[in-house]
Amino acid sequence: MKQSNLFTKTQKQTPKDEESINAILLQRAGFIYKEMAGVYSFLPLGIRVLKNVENIIREEMNRIGSQEILMSVLQPKSLWKKTRRWDQGIGKEIMYKTEEIGLGPTHEEMITDIAAKNIANEEDLPFSCYQIQTKFRKEKRAKSGLLRGREFQMKDMYSFHASVDDFKDYYEKVKKAYLNIFKRCNLQAVITQASGGDFTQEFSHEFQVLSNTGEDIICYCDCGFAQNIEICDKEKCPLCKKPLKKLKAIEGANIFSLGDKYSKALEAFYRTNRGEKKATIMGCYGIGISRLIGTMVEVLHDDFGIVWPKEVAPFDYHLISLNNSEKEAQEIYQKLNNVLYDDRKKTAGEKFADADLIGIPIRIVVSEKTLKTNSVEIKKRHEKKTVLIKIKELHKCLTKY
Amino acid sequence: MKQSNLFTKTQKQTPKDEESINAILLQRAGFIYKEMAGVYSFLPLGIRVLKNVENIIREEMNRIGSQEILMSVLQPKSLWKKTRRWDQGIGKEIMYKTEEIGLGPTHEEMITDIAAKNIANEEDLPFSCYQIQTKFRKEKRAKSGLLRGREFQMKDMYSFHASVDDFKDYYEKVKKAYLNIFKRCNLQAVITQASGGDFTQEFSHEFQVLSNTGEDIICYCDCGFAQNIEICDKEKCPLCKKPLKKLKAIEGANIFSLGDKYSKALEAFYRTNRGEKKATIMGCYGIGISRLIGTMVEVLHDDFGIVWPKEVAPFDYHLISLNNSEKEAQEIYQKLNNVLYDDRKKTAGEKFADADLIGIPIRIVVSEKTLKTNSVEIKKRHEKKTVLIKIKELHKCLTKY
Numbered sequence: 001m002k003q004s005n006l007f008t009k010t011q012k013q014t015p016k017d018e019e020s021i022n023a024i025l026l027q028r029a030g031f032i033y034k035e036m037a038g039v040y041s042f043l044p045l046g047i048r049v050l051k052n053v054e055n056i057i058r059e060e061m062n063r064i065g066s067q068e069i070l071m072s073v074l075q076p077k078s079l080w081k082k083t084r085r086w087d088q089g090i091g092k093e094i095m096y097k098t099e100e101i102g103l104g105p106t107h108e109e110m111i112t113d114i115a116a117k118n119i120a121n122e123e124d125l126p127f128s129c130y131q132i133q134t135k136f137r138k139e140k141r142a143k144s145g146l147l148r149g150r151e152f153q154m155k156d157m158y159s160f161h162a163s164v165d166d167f168k169d170y171y172e173k174v175k176k177a178y179l180n181i182f183k184r185c186n187l188q189a190v191i192t193q194a195s196g197g198d199f200t201q202e203f204s205h206e207f208q209v210l211s212n213t214g215e216d217i218i219c220y221c222d223c224g225f226a227q228n229i230e231i232c233d234k235e236k237c238p239l240c241k242k243p244l245k246k247l248k249a250i251e252g253a254n255i256f257s258l259g260d261k262y263s264k265a266l267e268a269f270y271r272t273n274r275g276e277k278k279a280t281i282m283g284c285y286g287i288g289i290s291r292l293i294g295t296m297v298e299v300l301h302d303d304f305g306i307v308w309p310k311e312v313a314p315f316d317y318h319l320i321s322l323n324n325s326e327k328e329a330q331e332i333y334q335k336l337n338n339v340l341y342d343d344r345k346k347t348a349g350e351k352f353a354d355a356d357l358i359g360i361p362i363r364i365v366v367s368e369k370t371l372k373t374n375s376v377e378i379k380k381r382h383e384k385k386t387v388l389i390k391i392k393e394l395h396k397c398l399t400k401y
Numbered sequence: 402m403k404q405s406n407l408f409t410k411t412q413k414q415t416p417k418d419e420e421s422i423n424a425i426l427l428q429r430a431g432f433i434y435k436e437m438a439g440v441y442s443f444l445p446l447g448i449r450v451l452k453n454v455e456n457i458i459r460e461e462m463n464r465i466g467s468q469e470i471l472m473s474v475l476q477p478k479s480l481w482k483k484t485r486r487w488d489q490g491i492g493k494e495i496m497y498k499t500e501e502i503g504l505g506p507t508h509e510e511m512i513t514d515i516a517a518k519n520i521a522n523e524e525d526l527p528f529s530c531y532q533i534q535t536k537f538r539k540e541k542r543a544k545s546g547l548l549r550g551r552e553f554q555m556k557d558m559y560s561f562h563a564s565v566d567d568f569k570d571y572y573e574k575v576k577k578a579y580l581n582i583f584k585r586c587n588l589q590a591v592i593t594q595a596s597g598g599d600f601t602q603e604f605s606h607e608f609q610v611l612s613n614t615g616e617d618i619i620c621y622c623d624c625g626f627a628q629n630i631e632i633c634d635k636e637k638c639p640l641c642k643k644p645l646k647k648l649k650a651i652e653g654a655n656i657f658s659l660g661d662k663y664s665k666a667l668e669a670f671y672r673t674n675r676g677e678k679k680a681t682i683m684g685c686y687g688i689g690i691s692r693l694i695g696t697m698v699e700v701l702h703d704d705f706g707i708v709w710p711k712e713v714a715p716f717d718y719h720l721i722s723l724n725n726s727e728k729e730a731q732e733i734y735q736k737l738n739n740v741l742y743d744d745r746k747k748t749a750g751e752k753f754a755d756a757d758l759i760g761i762p763i764r765i766v767v768s769e770k771t772l773k774t775n776s777v778e779i780k781k782r783h784e785k786k787t788v789l790i791k792i793k794e795l796h797k798c799l800t801k802y
Contacts, residue, residue, distance in 0.1 A: 005466070005528070035476070036477050036502075041470065041472040041515065042470060043470055044470055046470075047469050047471050065406070067406075067407070067408060068445065069443060069444050069445055069447075069448055070442065070443040072440045072552050074440045074551065076436060103504075110442065114434050114444070115408070127408040129408060136475070160408075
């Protein structure tokens, strides 16, 4: 895409009323636009990042056999009455609602109702399904950009099993898939035990990304032990007895058992092969997609701007044309895929500053100077050094990167 | 995908409280699930169709240079106050809202506000952007399945121009792109003049698909003249003088000028090259994605079920294994892409009935009988005849289909 066609502009000024790094950088670089506290629209660069993250998550969920669906945002009061959540807890405190309809902050009621209509016998189990969808929550503190939104993108997945053992097997598969997601986003996640599991605390975990701007605190030991401070009642690691560190972190995902709480309330029963009627065992697995984007910016940025992981970046290459190199740059542009081509009439300084701010992994600069040697200058976003590459070797060189 | 793994089931019974063919067939076949009147969730088969239609639309919009974005559902009252729509018209009658926030029934206010922040000079124009997003409207009559939803999927696009002539050029490009979309969905759309253009009725058109279940009536002449009955004040065609036919139709899309109504109210101004300050000229182009799916079912079904167009179908092939052919069917399954494999323990009659209901374009049947001749039976969904094909020629044969 030609940058002169991109309808959004970068901003030099820090937006007013924003404290968090992700909100500031994402707005300055033109990824998002603030509509109100905790509510952002995604602009052309932003939606490319959003789709990339969605696709990473979709691939990992499909790989463990989960089936994609899309439930509605509007949720009927009748279902939430059955689980007693309409007037208390999340339904009372967090859900935007009218007299009869709520805007989905989560979808346990909805999916259990759908499952109840499709499960008859033991052969119908297990299964897992997920959606990538917009969620709504009345957040009192919505000051952290994409880290805590009133409207946000989420992947929520639900699994249904005939036995606790079968649930446990799947739970471990999801753990691995989630670690893959964080890895592909260049984020190192610590898996912490947390509160919140509905039949045993053993099956409630958070994926925490260490960050000084995180709102969570985790008790952590280098040996691998980690717990959310909410449930940590000790000073020393129970495994190796070293003192526990207390570290700030951003909660990127959580997974936990639901037991038979929802399946009983909403009658998601099945008949065993011996004819008994039993409630299905459920698991629930959430990952905040827009929050993951915010987390990447918080953790991976530098003084000059965002540093996107390769799989997430809005484009693979940022091609920059300087003084009188338009013809050659245009030729290179047509041979590359997934490239943002800065063809604007701006100074080298302005173009480099924008490239650093936007954070595309590989910068390719064509200038009068490099053309004297039939070369272009290549620079990785997270490295300082630049390399001169012959134009005819460019394609081969980039595939190796 | 193996059909035994699909967590949804087909239903023989017509769902209660549904009158429209699309709602009945899509629920019976397991594409959608009704949450409440006018609100449906998309199940695994349904989301595959939804994504296919989204991709057709995305391709056609990208082809005419429009830039994808994703605006928020939650909209601030302040913007709607500026266009005086908060307390009247769509904001009063159709928008779900609280004291300060509305759920987007449309996004003119939001996009114009974003544009205003990104347009400075004439060089910043023209541009066009679109989103594929969930919309919310308080519909009094929500009895037509996906044809009229309270929550529905829509592609809305907005274009910004420095001159009316430039807008007109783009308007014609969109018309062609929209006709491509309908064509790729096997729907024949009639372009009708309609009311609703904000600076001239000349630039307000609907894309109407003829259907006895449509809620619109159009005045139509075989010579090509067509008008929505709302603005048609004549009995005879003004072009060829033949009597006009009055036909029922489903409105699938609409496009119209917005003039400078929103750009003035929300200050989307630009400086001309001579330094004058001017309001941008805007166009607006909507197509209902879930409605398009409903329309395909209404228009293309037969007595046995849905007949999906090739590009929209949830799978390309429906592979059916009958008595003792599992091994051979499994081998064929592994060689085909995008196939639903009916490996369930059901009778031939049940499997064929489900295949007709679900409506995948090409059915491939493997049975003891066909295996005697190393063949499979191929049938196109919309044709009666079946053809025997040698298994080793199957791949070559399907690529020709």
